[in-house]
Amino acid sequence: MTEAAVPLTGLRFAKGHGTGNDFVLVADPDGERDIAPEQVALLCDRHRGIGGDGLIRAVRSMHLPEGAALLADNPDAEWFMDYRNGDGSLSEMCGNGVRVFVHFLIDQGLASLAEGEALTIGTRGGVKVVARTGTGYRVDMGPWEFIFPEQAGERGTDSLVEAAGLDVARPALSVSMGNPHTVVALADLAELEGTRLGAAPAVTPVPPYGTNVEFAVPADPLVTDDVGHITMRVHERGVGETLSCGTGACAAAVATRFWAGATAPDDWAVAVPGGTVGVRFFPGADGREHVELSGPAVIVADGVLA
Structure with missing residues (x-):
């Protein structure tokens, strides 16, 4: 000290x-x-x-x-x-x-x-x-935005993420919720469970101030009763794996909704190891799309x- x-x-x-x-x-x-x-x-x-x-x-x-x-x-x-x-x-x-x-x-x-x-x-x-x-x-939570907007708009992903337990680097999308996040979509819950988050995942390119990394599995079917469903784990900057991350849940919903296309819903339920949080998209008074987190x-x- x-x-x-x-x-x-x-x-x-x-x-x-x-x-x-x-x-x-x-x-x-x-x-x-x-x-x-x-x-x-x-x-x-x-x-x-x-x-x-x-x-x-x-x-x-x-x-x-x-x-x-x-x-x-x-x-x-x-x-x-x-x-x-x-x-x-x-x-x-x-x-x-x-x-x-x-x-x-x-x-x-x-x-x-x-x-x-x-x-x-x-x-x-x-x-x-x-x-x-x-x-x-x-x-x-205010408006969301892509950290690398040109790459996101062109390819739908902007980076690669390597993590213990995953056989190859996975494409990802970087989203700012006022703090930085990089979201990886995985194929199923078994792959999510097998991903080891004791060490920080390697992100290329990494956002300017580092990033939190979310590993998300969209439900099948993705939408039930007009609500999208995601299961997620997260490695937080300066912390490690946590049981939940509110801004990370928002970022995971942003990325999954973007990948799902124009018919994706505005309401989402994001399951994390510590429970479930709600995410809702709505037009803000500033003319930008905002994200609401509930829990x-x-x-x-x-x-x-x-």
Whole structure:
């Protein structure tokens, strides 16, 4: 630990998850407690710390440069989700994390939200609007876009992915959901189960800031009752394999829907090892197509660091 790192003794925390994607959560409304990357890694260590795929610090937007910059155009974005991967590196956004973040704000008495109401949240991936539902939360994740649009439009894929357990490199499509994703379609569930994600898959070319890699199996039939169905596993940057990834589920739906063509539905159910999340495509007020993510959020414990 660096000399500049302030000891974390006495720090209050909570532990929460969204479909098994789990986080250490810390309330720091006035931005008084910056947590060093090595401290984040220690807290997220599953053997020597609390354990989690990442750490989320709840800070009022005015107390962070990234948050203050958002407030000029989004004065309702009182809270900023300061998200770190499990290795301590910064991350732009986390779709499961932002649901858990809002649930944490409510649990801590820092915000109130009735069913049907929404909160505007600042993130490094832009402002996200999170609404409470009867079974969890839904999030307007904003517009999606291809990371390599020329290749995507020409070939439908833009990269190759190698992973342990796959016999040859597989074609893939790179999608930005405010953070980068590379989606690989596999033939069946047996191939998905046999893919080993302990080590990071090799992506060529890799997006400029690295990428999360999703391995997706479309259902057969793909669409049931106007809902598309996908089963997915994911390797997250700076974390490894996780039980769920919200932005990854959105990216997998984007890629599968693109490959399926014009008749593909706007509503999707994405099964991940930790459960199932919903993905919906709709026209945004900015004239671009937006993606909505829905799913549960749970706080399982709280405590104080010794």
